[in-house]
Amino acid sequence: MMYFWNNGHPGNHAAFIEEEETILFSELDRDVKACMEKLHSETKELLFLLCKNTYSTICLYLAALRGGKTVCLLPASLDPGLLAHLIESYQPEWLAVSDLNAGGELFGYETFQHFRSHTLFQRRKVGEHPPIHPELALLLSTSGTTGSPKMVRLSYDNLQANASSIVEYLKLNGDHRPITTLPMSYSYGLSVINSHLLAGACTILTEESIVSRTFWDQFNTNRAASIAGVPYTYQMLRRLKFAEMDLPSLKQMTQAGGRLPADLQRYFGEVCSVRGIEFYVMYGQTEATARMSYLPPEKMLTKPGSIGIVIPNGNLRVDEQEELIYAGPNVMLGYAESRGDLKRGDEQQSVLRTGDLAEFDEDGYCFIKGRLKRFVKPFGLRINLDDIESYLEKKFAGRFFCVGNDTKIVILCESEPLLEVARLDTLQRYGLHHSTIKAIRIDDVPILNSGKTDYSVLQRKAGIE
Amino acid sequence: MEQKLRTIFAESLEIPEERVKDELEYNTLPEWDSISHMSLIAAIEDSFDIMLDTEDVIDMSSFGKAKEIVAKYGA
Numbered sequence: 403m404m405y406f407w408n409n410g411h412p413g414n415h416a417a418f419i420e421e422e423e424t425i426l427f428s429e430l431d432r433d434v435k436a437c438m439e440k441l442h443s444e445t446k447e448l449l450f451l452l453c454k455n456t457y458s459t460i461c462l463y464l465a466a467l468r469g470g471k472t473v474c475l476l477p478a479s480l481d482p483g484l485l486a487h488l489i490e491s492y493q494p495e496w497l498a499v500s501d502l503n504a505g506g507e508l509f510g511y512e513t514f515q516h517f518r519s520h521t522l523f524q525r526r527k528v529g530e531h532p533p534i535h536p537e538l539a540l541l542l543s544t545s546g547t548t549g550s551p552k553m554v555r556l557s558y559d560n561l562q563a564n565a566s567s568i569v570e571y572l573k574l575n576g577d578h579r580p581i582t583t584l585p586m587s588y589s590y591g592l593s594v595i596n597s598h599l600l601a602g603a604c605t606i607l608t609e610e611s612i613v614s615r616t617f618w619d620q621f622n623t624n625r626a627a628s629i630a631g632v633p634y635t636y637q638m639l640r641r642l643k644f645a646e647m648d649l650p651s652l653k654q655m656t657q658a659g660g661r662l663p664a665d666l667q668r669y670f671g672e673v674c675s676v677r678g679i680e681f682y683v684m685y686g687q688t689e690a691t692a693r694m695s696y697l698p699p700e701k702m703l704t705k706p707g708s709i710g711i712v713i714p715n716g717n718l719r720v721d722e723q724e725e726l727i728y729a730g731p732n733v734m735l736g737y738a739e740s741r742g743d744l745k746r747g748d749e750q751q752s753v754l755r756t757g758d759l760a761e762f763d764e765d766g767y768c769f770i771k772g773r774l775k776r777f778v779k780p781f782g783l784r785i786n787l788d789d790i791e792s793y794l795e796k797k798f799a800g801r802f803f804c805v806g807n808d809t810k811i812v813i814l815c816e817s818e819p820l821l822e823v824a825r826l827d828t829l830q831r832y833g834l835h836h837s838t839i840k841a842i843r844i845d846d847v848p849i850l851n852s853g854k855t856d857y858s859v860l861q862r863k864a865g866i867e
Numbered sequence: 868m869e870q871k872l873r874t875i876f877a878e879s880l881e882i883p884e885e886r887v888k889d890e891l892e893y894n895t896l897p898e899w900d901s902i903s904h905m906s907l908i909a910a911i912e913d914s915f916d917i918m919l920d921t922e923d924v925i926d927m928s929s930f931g932k933a934k935e936i937v938a939k940y941g942a
Contacts, residue, residue, distance in 0.1 A: 611894075611900070611901035611904075612901070613893075613901045613904045613905065613924065613925060614893065614894070614901075614925060614928070615925045615926055615928065617925075618925060634902075637905075638901070638905055641905055641908065641909075641924070642921045642924055642925070643920065643921045646921060647921055846906050849902055
């Protein structure tokens with residue numbers, strides 16, 4: 403098998419573009435090898451890599467995979483206090499900080515050397531740890547930047563299998579050219595890098611956001627052909643009047659990271675079908691390396707709200723409780739909470755309980771109905787908070803967020819006039835006592851780094867828990 | 868107009884009005900990231916009752932620039 407981190411593409415093809423520089427596959431190979439030498443060790447060790455969408459990060463990541471290290475990808479913007487906490491939990495032998503000016507001592511590590519825009523630190527005193535499991539390639543956080551030590555353990559085969567499925571269903575080849583719009587420490591952002599490396603395509607690396615002029619200059623100069631986004635990305639693109647933007651090089655758009663609201667799905671479905679841009683709605687979780695299903699572009703307007711069909715080599719079904727169960731070679735080995743867990747092997751046997759409730763229509767297209775644990779039971783009545791949200795969104799053409807516990811439900815909305823109607827409608831729909839539901843206005847919707855809604859902040863605002 | 872715009876900036880970015888100067892630039896302070904940029908744009912459109920073009924949204928990279936852009940709409 404040709405793993406994507408081993409160079410197997412024509413050396414004279416472009417692999418990455420960063421600002422003015424085009425890096426060929428031959429140069430990538432050379433740089434990854436140089437990086438491997440710097441990271442060399444006799445035994446399998448752990449590297450914490452602070453990521454930006456830079457070529458420096460790419461080289462370190464690939465060198466870790468090729469050199470048999472276990473690498474944990476973290477956002478460069480991670481709060482130093484939270485980083486210190488993670489270091490305490492996992493005791494990595496190596497720390498790669500995306501700042502050339504860092505030096506001296508950091509968290510008990512000593513500057514080792516520099517690699518492009520990173521500074522490498524090596525642990526002064528290596529602790530006594532059980533050997534890391536040979537299959538363990540990657541640790542990714544599921545919570546973004548909250549600094550929780552809970553990590554997903556992914557194997558070399560997980561990474562390769564998911565990248566390979568993605569190449570197949572997106573029909574990627576060397577002519578594709580994505581531009582980075584998501585962080586590499588986020589499974590979806592990383593899957594864009596992995597799958598295009600496997601396809602031998604060239605990826606444009608940028609840290610710029612889609613609301614900046616620099617981003618669109620880079621996009622146009624380098625003729626970017628695809629964009630990956632979470633719902634929030636698409637909300638911003640609509641705000642930028644995407645339909646009126648002149649982007650002749652754009653051929654493909656993908657969306658994951660949560661449900662795309664119906665109005666956005668219609669907007670992009672229509673614009674993209676007119677312009678001949680393929681728009682893929684997708685579904686995934688970090689626990690499945692990244693992706694589990696996709697909606698073929700031609701179904702976007704006929705199967706609105708669907709997460710589509712399973713990716714190649716996977717299987718999707720629902721159990722008796724209607725929970726969506728995925729099976730496939732991209733299912734993680736398991737979770738980790740601390741260094742001691744890195745010795746563990748496969749605990750999932752390729753099966754993942756997604757925690758999502760789903761159903762299939764008569765054509766086999768899957769629809770997510772809500773989260774298993776987003777159920778509340780006021781007065782013993784089982785109510786799905788996601789269901790309330792999507793119902794209100796359809797009925798009142800606004801954005802609604804719902805939080806609650808077993809005694810009350812709080813609806814949050816940015817629009818004052820919609821509050822009372824939404825509240826009364828929901829009360830009536832479930833036949834609840836008027837004191838059970840409150841509706842409060844919010845100024846803005848708190849967003850996690852991954853682009854998902856931050857429900858913990860909404861819960862605090864609503865006074866839940 | 869300038870004072871009204873300054874108030875919008877201060878409220879959208881959650882920073883004191885004294886900090887809103889012409890040189891205040893996008894992405895140079897943690898409070899002005901891509902997410903708050905969009906709420907800033909929304910607030911400007913609502914308060915001045917205008918609809919900003921794509922070019923204006925991505926060009927609004929400083930308070931000084933924002934003044935020029937809003938003035939262009941005759942607000």
